[in-house]
Each structure stands twice: as structure tokens, then as C-alpha cells.
Amino acid sequence: MIYYVILVISIGIVALVIARRRAALQIQGAVKQHSRPHYHGWWAFLLATVPAILLIIVWSIGSSIYVERRIDAQLPQQAADGPIASRSLALSLVGRLADALHRLDAETLANLPSSFEELRPKLAEKGVALAPDTQDYMIPIAVEANRTGDALQMTGGVLALLLSIAGAAYGIRSIQPRARARNNVERVVRWGLLASSMIAILTTIGIVLSMLFETFYFFSSVSPLDFFFGTVWDPRFAAAGATDSVGQFGLIPLLAGTLYIAFIALLVAVPIGLMSAVYMAEYASPHVRSIVKPALELLAGIPTIVYGIFALVTLGPFLRDLSAALTGGSPFIQAQSIFTAGFVMGIMLIPVVSSLSDDIITAVPRALRDGSLGLGATRSETIKRVVLPAALPGIVGAILLTASRAIGETMIVVLAAGVAARLTLNPFEAMTTITVKIVNQLTGDLEFNSPQTLVAFALGITLFAVTLLMNIVALYIVRKYREQYE
Structure with a gap:
């Protein structure tokens, strides 16, 4: 998606230059300008970039969730019915394998082996090392996940470019002597400053909530009194697959x-x-x-x-x-x-x-x-x-x-x-x-x-x-x- 973001910003820069020149030509008219030419240029830039970049971000998040659910639905029954950690591990391994397959050339992908042991040397040539827990059934799932993800990425990128071009065109066509471009730009900047100031607050809230939920889950197995007033620390690490609360x-x-x-x-x-x-x-x-x-x-x-x-x-x-x-x-x-x-x-x-x-x-x-x-x-x-x-x-x-x-x-x-x-x-x-x-x-x-x-x-x-x-x-x-x- 980074390439589409670069293209969107390039469209915004072109819109900025064109809108600024067009607004500068209107200064010679009899009607007094409400906003200076550079405000019209920045307003066209914002119309061309902000909605498109927001669409790319939302589309990327939604695509990732959709692809992950597709992978989960294609997992074999023994993996899908396992404990949460096993299913999460399988999803993680498939995701890493999919990322690794992106580094292979088209010829290798066309003749992709069905065995992970045969695939491992090809990945090693590209400097990619995957966990030995990766299974053979994960290869076609990773290929399908890449195919779906690439299609969704291209669709979202094209929609973002069309939205960027439409925003640039609207910003250029809306240039009028009394158009309030300065007010619009300042309003967007003010909302941007507000969003920036909220990042730290929302991050803190997110960190606290994420820890609280897991803490409540922990206290469902261990008494809070034993935790806060206990004088012995002996957790006795449990082996993988064990969920007992000994210690x-x-x-x-x-x-x-x-x-x-x-x-x-x-x-x-x-x-x-x-x-x-x-x-x-x-x-x-x-x-x-x-x-x-x-x-x-x-x-x-x-x-x-x-x-x-x-x-x-x-x-x-x-x-x-x-x-x-x-x-x-x-x-x-x-x-x-x-x-x-x-x-x-x-x-x-x-x-x-x-x-x-x-x-x-x-x-x-x-x-x-x-x-x-x-x-x-x-x-x-x-x-x-x-x-x-x-x-x-x-x-x-x-x-x-x-x-x-x-x-x-x-x-x-x-x-x-x-x-x-x-x-x-x-x-x-x-x-x-x-x-x-x-x-x-x-x-x-x-x-x-x-x-x-x-x-x-x-x-x-x-x-x-x-x-x-x-x-x-x-x-x-x-x-x-x-x-x-x-």
C-alpha cells in the first residue's frame, strides 16, 4: 500500500500547484479574494490526500482481518478445534509463511513444492528462516492468502487513486474569489492537532484496558488476595499445553x-x-x-x-x-x-x-x-x-x-x-x-x-x-x- 500512498501524495502535490496558480490568476479580477492563493492550493491538496489515505488505512485493516478469517476458516479440523494458543500459533505460522512466499520469484511460485522440507532450501536462498513447526498443509493456505490479499490491496489502491483524483478535481473546480479555503484548511489543521493530542490519551487507555482484561483472566484462576498479599513467588513454569495454576x-x-x-x-x-x-x-x-x-x-x-x-x-x-x-x-x-x-x-x-x-x-x-x-x-x-x-x-x-x-x-x-x-x-x-x-x-x-x-x-x-x-x-x-x- 505504500506505493499507493506515494501516488496519492503525488496527485495532491499536482493539485496544490494547479489550484494555487488558478487562484493566483483570479487576484487580478475586480472581486476581492477571501483567501490567499496558497490556501486554495492546500485545500485542494487536503481534498486529494486525506480522504484517500484514510481509505487506504481502513481498507488495509479490513483486508488484514478478512484474510486472517479466511486463513482460520481453511485450517484443518485438528488445528481449528485445538486450544486458543495452538490456533493462534497456526495462524501466526501461516502468516509468516505467506510473507516469506512474497520474496520468491514468479517461476518459483509457479512450481511451488507441496512439502515444506522441499520449500525450506528455496526460502533459505532468500535469507528467510521459518519455524520448524510449519506444516505442509500451510503452503496452499498461505498461497491463497497471498492471492486474496494482493487482490484486495489492488482494489483498495485503485479506489484510493480514484477518490484522490476526484478530490483534486473538486478542489480545483471549487476555486472562487469568495470561496472560504482558508477557513477549510484551518478547520482541518485544527482537527489534525486534536487527533494528535488524543493519540497519547488513547494509547494509554488502550494499554490499560489490554492489561486489565488479561489481569481479570488471571484472577479467575488465582485469588487476588494470594497475589497482592502473598510472600512467596514460585510460579513453577508450566509446560506447553498445561493450564494448571500450580505455584x-x-x-x-x-x-x-x-x-x-x-x-x-x-x-x-x-x-x-x-x-x-x-x-x-x-x-x-x-x-x-x-x-x-x-x-x-x-x-x-x-x-x-x-x-x-x-x-x-x-x-x-x-x-x-x-x-x-x-x-x-x-x-x-x-x-x-x-x-x-x-x-x-x-x-x-x-x-x-x-x-x-x-x-x-x-x-x-x-x-x-x-x-x-x-x-x-x-x-x-x-x-x-x-x-x-x-x-x-x-x-x-x-x-x-x-x-x-x-x-x-x-x-x-x-x-x-x-x-x-x-x-x-x-x-x-x-x-x-x-x-x-x-x-x-x-x-x-x-x-x-x-x-x-x-x-x-x-x-x-x-x-x-x-x-x-x-x-x-x-x-x-x-x-x-x-x-x-x-
């Missing part, structure tokens, strides 16, 4: 590990980041600031996996050996521990606290500083009693934003803290977090409708609720203190 899904160890590691990370990131922000905003010369601030923000560009490798290879073994040397025997700090993960995560989050706090402190009005200094206060007293209280709402927001980032971190925890779900107050032992277990539960040969997999959605919605609560607290604090200092 214990206690949230408390995972939630405790998440908050514990995030707390240590904040203990490292907040003091260092806040003090560096105060220094750069209040004490550093412009030359020093131009060097130190970009250098500090370079830490934010390092991938989290690199921090995790540093903790696993360097910091963790160093702390373990150091503790062994201090005690003269067995180490009291494990290579993978809460402290190691929290410390490395805190180093990663220093630029977040520093950059946000620096911008907030710099935004404090200069008049407040001058008034304090004029009354005889020192620079340090001015910072402590005037600047920081005035910037407190923004600083609190920056800290809570940093906490949300720490709660959602995964790679550092996997490599630096391990995957052991346990309850402990010792920061030198291993623990794990909610995000790590979400990855673990969605990885492996599991049935998607088993509690061992669906628990990932319950963990996800719990993590979403925690971050939402933190954001609500941040908004409350910001509004409360903003009224005091504005």
Missing part, C-alpha cells in the same frame, strides 16, 4: 525488591544530582558550565545494558572481593546484590536529577536572589532559604520522575541484582523486581492462557498503579507549594 504468585517479594532498589538508587542520585545542579546554576562560571553540564549529561546517553555489564563484571566482583578482604573470610557482599544494582542505577539517574533540577533552579526569578542579597544574606543562605524553597515544586517533580525511571528499570537489575525473589532487609543480598519477572514470565515455551504467563499482566498493571500514585503525589506537592511561592 504461588506472591507480589510482596517483587514489590519490596522494586522499591528497595529504587530507594537505594535515589539515595545515590538525588544528593549528587541536586548538589551538582546547585553548583552549575549558582556557582559555576559560564565556561565551566559549558563543559561540565554536557559531560554530565553524557551519562544519560549510555545504554542501560552497559551499566548492567559494568555492575556485573566490575563493580559486583570488586565489592565482593573487598568485603572478603575486610572480613578475612567469606564475603558479606554478594556479586549480585541490592546495593550493587541500586548504586549503578543511581549513577545512571544522576543526569536526570541534575538536568531537571538545574533548569528549575535557573528558572527562579533573579529578583528573589537580588532581594535576599540586598538584605544582607550570603549566597549560601540565599540558596538555602530563597532559591531552593522557590524551586521545591519542580525539584520534587524531578525526584519523583527519577523514581518512576528507577522503578521501571530492567536490564541493570537482571545483571546486577539477579532474579531471586525473596524478602530481605540486607542490602548486600540479591533480590529482584517486578519488571524482571514480567520479562521472565513472558519468555519461554508457555501457553499464553496459562496463569504462569498471565501473571505478567497483573504485575504490569500493578507497576502502572504504583507509578500513577507517585505522579498523583507529585502533582499534589507541586500545586501546594506553587501556591505558596507564586
Whole structure:
């Protein structure tokens, strides 16, 4: 469909040029123009492109649904009557096979073998590798799916081109001296801006609803009380085809590990980041600031996996050996521990606290500083009693934003803290977090409708609720203190 979109845009550009020239020729007339020529051109462009592109999008979605239903109807009885995951797997394999067949030339497609083992070498020549679960009966279904999809794609493309040409013709013919092209263009732009602003809201709603439905499905097999108040995490991964709910899904160890590691990370990131922000905003010369601030923000560009490798290879073994040397025997700090993960995560989050706090402190009005200094206060007293209280709402927001980032971190925890779900107050032992277990539960040969997999959605919605609560607290604090200092 991308080619049809390009053709539609090309038609719109031609309509824009023609409409603009035609409107420009009418300026010399006696009737005053309501809209400038470029508005007439853009109105013709919008008429030629927007309806056609919307048709292509809707047609593509509808065609995909239709083709998928056709594939489902052609599956053999043993596949169609199997469990949901098996039928979904069969549909997925047929879809991948259909995509792979698109890469073959016409001669190969004309003499397509009926056995997948014979077809595999031909696909390998094109650099395509398919799952070994692909069956022979899927080949004719994939061929038919491609044939149907290509026919639907061509039909939709032709209809979109006809609609584009009709819109361009209407836009050009409707050019009149008093035609309100400017109002029409601005109305379309306003609706486009509204749709853009709604994308984030609708995406959030979609994410929450998708997790909620699967979470309710999980709670139909596992008691919510056992999940939210359980202290043992032992899901006991079920093999493919099993749907039993054996195991214990206690949230408390995972939630405790998440908050514990995030707390240590904040203990490292907040003091260092806040003090560096105060220094750069209040004490550093412009030359020093131009060097130190970009250098500090370079830490934010390092991938989290690199921090995790540093903790696993360097910091963790160093702390373990150091503790062994201090005690003269067995180490009291494990290579993978809460402290190691929290410390490395805190180093990663220093630029977040520093950059946000620096911008907030710099935004404090200069008049407040001058008034304090004029009354005889020192620079340090001015910072402590005037600047920081005035910037407190923004600083609190920056800290809570940093906490949300720490709660959602995964790679550092996997490599630096391990995957052991346990309850402990010792920061030198291993623990794990909610995000790590979400990855673990969605990885492996599991049935998607088993509690061992669906628990990932319950963990996800719990993590979403925690971050939402933190954001609500941040908004409350910001509004409360903003009224005091504005």
C-alpha cells in the first residue's frame, strides 16, 4: 500500500500547484479574494490526500482481518478445534509463511513444492528462516492468502487513486474569489492537532484496558488476595499445553525488591544530582558550565545494558572481593546484590536529577536572589532559604520522575541484582523486581492462557498503579507549594 500512498501524495502535490496558480490568476479580477492563493492550493491538496489515505488505512485493516478469517476458516479440523494458543500459533505460522512466499520469484511460485522440507532450501536462498513447526498443509493456505490479499490491496489502491483524483478535481473546480479555503484548511489543521493530542490519551487507555482484561483472566484462576498479599513467588513454569495454576504468585517479594532498589538508587542520585545542579546554576562560571553540564549529561546517553555489564563484571566482583578482604573470610557482599544494582542505577539517574533540577533552579526569578542579597544574606543562605524553597515544586517533580525511571528499570537489575525473589532487609543480598519477572514470565515455551504467563499482566498493571500514585503525589506537592511561592 505504500506505493499507493506515494501516488496519492503525488496527485495532491499536482493539485496544490494547479489550484494555487488558478487562484493566483483570479487576484487580478475586480472581486476581492477571501483567501490567499496558497490556501486554495492546500485545500485542494487536503481534498486529494486525506480522504484517500484514510481509505487506504481502513481498507488495509479490513483486508488484514478478512484474510486472517479466511486463513482460520481453511485450517484443518485438528488445528481449528485445538486450544486458543495452538490456533493462534497456526495462524501466526501461516502468516509468516505467506510473507516469506512474497520474496520468491514468479517461476518459483509457479512450481511451488507441496512439502515444506522441499520449500525450506528455496526460502533459505532468500535469507528467510521459518519455524520448524510449519506444516505442509500451510503452503496452499498461505498461497491463497497471498492471492486474496494482493487482490484486495489492488482494489483498495485503485479506489484510493480514484477518490484522490476526484478530490483534486473538486478542489480545483471549487476555486472562487469568495470561496472560504482558508477557513477549510484551518478547520482541518485544527482537527489534525486534536487527533494528535488524543493519540497519547488513547494509547494509554488502550494499554490499560489490554492489561486489565488479561489481569481479570488471571484472577479467575488465582485469588487476588494470594497475589497482592502473598510472600512467596514460585510460579513453577508450566509446560506447553498445561493450564494448571500450580505455584504461588506472591507480589510482596517483587514489590519490596522494586522499591528497595529504587530507594537505594535515589539515595545515590538525588544528593549528587541536586548538589551538582546547585553548583552549575549558582556557582559555576559560564565556561565551566559549558563543559561540565554536557559531560554530565553524557551519562544519560549510555545504554542501560552497559551499566548492567559494568555492575556485573566490575563493580559486583570488586565489592565482593573487598568485603572478603575486610572480613578475612567469606564475603558479606554478594556479586549480585541490592546495593550493587541500586548504586549503578543511581549513577545512571544522576543526569536526570541534575538536568531537571538545574533548569528549575535557573528558572527562579533573579529578583528573589537580588532581594535576599540586598538584605544582607550570603549566597549560601540565599540558596538555602530563597532559591531552593522557590524551586521545591519542580525539584520534587524531578525526584519523583527519577523514581518512576528507577522503578521501571530492567536490564541493570537482571545483571546486577539477579532474579531471586525473596524478602530481605540486607542490602548486600540479591533480590529482584517486578519488571524482571514480567520479562521472565513472558519468555519461554508457555501457553499464553496459562496463569504462569498471565501473571505478567497483573504485575504490569500493578507497576502502572504504583507509578500513577507517585505522579498523583507529585502533582499534589507541586500545586501546594506553587501556591505558596507564586
